Amino acid sequence: MELNQEQLQHFTKEGFLLVHDILADSDLDPVIQEYEDHIDRRARELLGQGKLSQLYEDQSFEHRLVCIFRENNEIYPELDIMHLRGKASFGFLRNKKLMAIVASIVGPEVTCSPIQHIRAKLPMGLTPGGADAHVASWHQDAGVTWNDADPYFILTVWIPLVEATEENGCLQIIPRAHGRGLLEHHSRVGVGTTIIDEEMPSQGVLNLPMKKGSVLLMHKETPHRSTTNQSDAVRWSMDLRYQQTGTPTGRPFHPSFVAYSQSNPSSVLEDHETWSKMWGQALENSVGIQPHRWSQKS
Ligand SMILES: O=C(O)CCC(=O)C(=O)O
Ligand SMILES: [Fe+2]
Numbered sequence: 001m002e003l004n005q006e007q008l009q010h011f012t013k014e015g016f017l018l019v020h021d022i023l024a025d026s027d028l029d030p031v032i033q034e035y036e037d038h039i040d041r042r043a044r045e046l047l048g049q050g051k052l053s054q055l056y057e058d059q060s061f062e063h064r065l066v067c068i069f070r071e072n073n074e075i076y077p078e079l080d081i082m083h084l085r086g087k088a089s090f091g092f093l094r095n096k097k098l099m100a101i102v103a104s105i106v107g108p109e110v111t112c113s114p115i116q117h118i119r120a121k122l123p124m125g126l127t128p129g130g131a132d133a134h135v136a137s138w139h140q141d142a143g144v145t146w147n148d149a150d151p152y153f154i155l156t157v158w159i160p161l162v163e164a165t166e167e168n169g170c171l172q173i174i175p176r177a178h179g180r181g182l183l184e185h186h187s188r189v190g191v192g193t194t195i196i197d198e199e200m201p202s203q204g205v206l207n208l209p210m211k212k213g214s215v216l217l218m219h220k221e222t223p224h225r226s227t228t229n230q231s232d233a234v235r236w237s238m239d240l241r242y243q244q245t246g247t248p249t250g251r252p253f254h255p256s257f258v259a260y261s262q263s264n265p266s267s268v269l270e271d272h273e274t275w276s277k278m279w280g281q282a283l284e285n286s287v288g289i290q291p292h293r294w295s296q297k298s
Contacts, residue, residue, distance in 0.1 A: 001097065003104035011105060015178035015222035018208065019101060019215045023159070027095055028212065030088035031238070032061055032161055035118065038084055042075045043068055062162050062233035065120055073128045079120045081238075082254075082283065085276040089118070093240065094268065098157065098215070099260040102242045105155055105217065108262035113154060113241035114254030114282075115144065118161075121169055121235040124228040134235075135169065135228050137194040141241065142220040143185040144193055144292050145250020150182060152247040158216040161236035164209060168235040169226045171208045171216065177201040178221035187294040195223060253286040255279055 001022070003011075011017040046052035046068070056067040069076065081089050092098075093112050103110055121134040141156045142149075164170035183199040201223060208216060218224065220241075229235050242259065243249065245267075249256045255278035257269035269275060 002100050008104065011217060011219070014175040015219040016173055016175060017217045018210070019217065021211070021213045022097055022101065022215050023095075023213045025213075027092070027097065028159075028161055031086075031092050031118075032236070034084065034086035034088045035079065035120075035236075036061055036064075038078070038086075039065060039068070039075065042078070046072055046074070060233075061236065065234050066123060066126065066232065069122065069126050073126070076120070076122075076128055079118065081116050081118050082114070082279045084118075085279055087272045090272045090275050092238075094259045094270070101215065101217065102155060102157065103260055103262075106153070106242050107244050108260070109245040110242050110258070110260040111245040111247070111249070111256050112259040113243060113249040114251050114256050114279075115141070115241045115249065116239070118238050119236070121226075121229045121237070123232055123234075124230060131190045132228070133192065134226070136224070136226050137191050138200060138223050138225045139185060139193050139195055140183060140221050140223055141218070142182045143195070143294070146248075146252070146291075146293055147250070148248040148252065149250030152243060154220040154241050154243045154247075154249075156216075156218040156220060156222075157240045157242065158210075158218065159238040159240070160210045160212055160214065161238060162234070163211055164235055164237060165231070166207055166209055167229075168231040168233065169229040170210060170235070171224055171226050172205050173208060173218065173222055173224040174201050174203050175206055175222070177203055177223050178219040181221065183221075183223070185292075185294050187292060187296045189296060193292050193294055251291060253289050254282050 051072045119134040184196045187193045258267045261267050
């Protein structure tokens with residue numbers, strides 16, 4: 001379903017659009033299953049190695065990881081799109097319903113940016129090392145690319161895999177704060193890339209609790225953040241970025257690919273193995289490259 005005029009106007013004016021109930025369980029559950037399968041496989045390994053006391057098989061998607069991590073959290077760094085590189089996740093990046101709404105904003109030639117994540121946002125205090133990369137302080141997504149992408153539009157798509165609530169750390173955004181370009185950010189150890197105090201827009205903050213099946217579209221200049229997960233379950237979500245084919249992603253050292261094309265459908269990358277290999281090689285070759293432009297201060 002393409003976006004209608006009213007929805008497009010809302011996006012242009014507000015810098016975001018919440019599309020309710022657009023994805024069905026059949027769109028999202030293969031991705032969830034892929035993560036459940038990986039967690040199950042790794043739990044069995046940990047059990048075999050004496051690092052886990054039980055499998056917690058009867059626990060839900062939101063709770064099983066919490067039970068496992070209370071004992072051992074070594075699988076935490078594996079849980080993201082570029083690390084797991086699963087077939088269902090790759091397929092979802094080209095999901096037909098998603099491509100229809102994305103193309104409504106980006107245009108008919110769509111590239112999937114490598115700035116893509118699945119986030120298992122843990123209950124506060126459970127992350128290895130204490131700090132949580134999924135608790136994002138105020139930033140624009142324009143602030144996490146290199147400057148080659150600055151002149152170009154990039155669309156962020158944020159998708160909950162379970163209900164996102166204020167309690168478990170849903171997104172908060174500042175509407176109508178886009179259109180002023182990139183604000184000055186800095187990068188702080190343990191906090192991440194953040195808009196400097198002097199540049200923070202003064203408009204009101206909007207909390208965005210979301211149900212599974214809804215999708216948030218966001219302009220790359222819209223300031224947003226998410227707070228800690230105060231619940232006892234994992235807030236699973238996905239955040240993807242799309243842009244017009246041919247424009248730089250701001251992450252030249254990571255692989256992008258054509259996800260949708262009206263003029264040349266055969267240019268769409270459908271081969272899972274090729275995509276997985278591109279990521280594997282890029283991760284090996286990009287060790288030590290700083291993905292953001294702001295140098296880190298302590
Ligand atoms: O998922 C979160 O809590 C923050 C994610 C974020 O900043 C983004 O998707 O751009
Ligand atoms: Fe972000």
